[in-house]
Amino acid sequence: MRRGFRNPLLGFVLLILLGACTLALRVSARAGPPKITLIERFLTNQVLIHFDTEPNVTYKLEFTETLTTNGVPGGTWTNLYIAPNIPFPNHYVIPDTRTPRQRFYRLQVTQ
């Protein structure tokens, strides 16, 4: 007795579904949102920003000196460093100049 899908279309649809599930599993396997692990004072006039990266993802580290513009949330963010997409995890240590003003940092995934 021959076993298998009588309808090739059904087999094709099941194959697509299996692929989609695998992709979903891979996406969900990625650890949470990007995270700055540490901001530390460094030498006399610098700070170091530490973060870990995951494979095949591009990260953008930005800073702003204010989180509001004319009282409205949303400051102007300036690019500080882009961690390129590489097929391995890594750890980055980004130096920044310490200023007399406050400075906020954010890390984004840009793919």
Next chain:
Amino acid sequence: MKKILLPILTAFSVMSAHAAVFDYSVTLDGASESPANASPGIGSGTVEYDNALHTLQLQVSFSGLQGTTTASHIHAPTAAPFSGNAGVATTTPSFAGFPNGVTAGTFSTTLDLTLNSSWNPAFVGTNSLAFAESALAGDMASGTAYWNIHSSAFPGGEIRGFLVAVPEPSTLALLGLGAVGMAATVWRRRRSDKP
């Protein structure tokens, strides 16, 4: 051949099982980074793991960096030996006392692997420190651990090198004995083959 090989292999495995100190050497440069960079910096060092004292003795000297040093760690494990990148295994944010803000320097310390401060919490996870130590020991032995020096010019690492096992003198002596034994056997066979 079997008569000779078996005792040699047995002796080797017994000695390995009882060895308490494992020596590694490391040569650091920009070409070894992943991705490779054109840094003119170089470095060399040693790592000595003592599985009885639970210590990791580290020593490195480096020079010619393009940027100034910001941090240094041992990373592990990479997916394959002697290639790829991995997260930080040892002390974060950096080894205590590592020379920062310089392009050349020397550093030596001994990490007590029974202390939390010797580890990156992310490497230990929910496991015990003993498990983390065993994991790192395995990573070093399998060539999936590397020493990385981060700098202002290369935030992901300016120079690095994988830890390479240095054979113990006793192992070398044993291998030498084995070679002598095999040579003697070959000589005996040739002699007995002669009419």
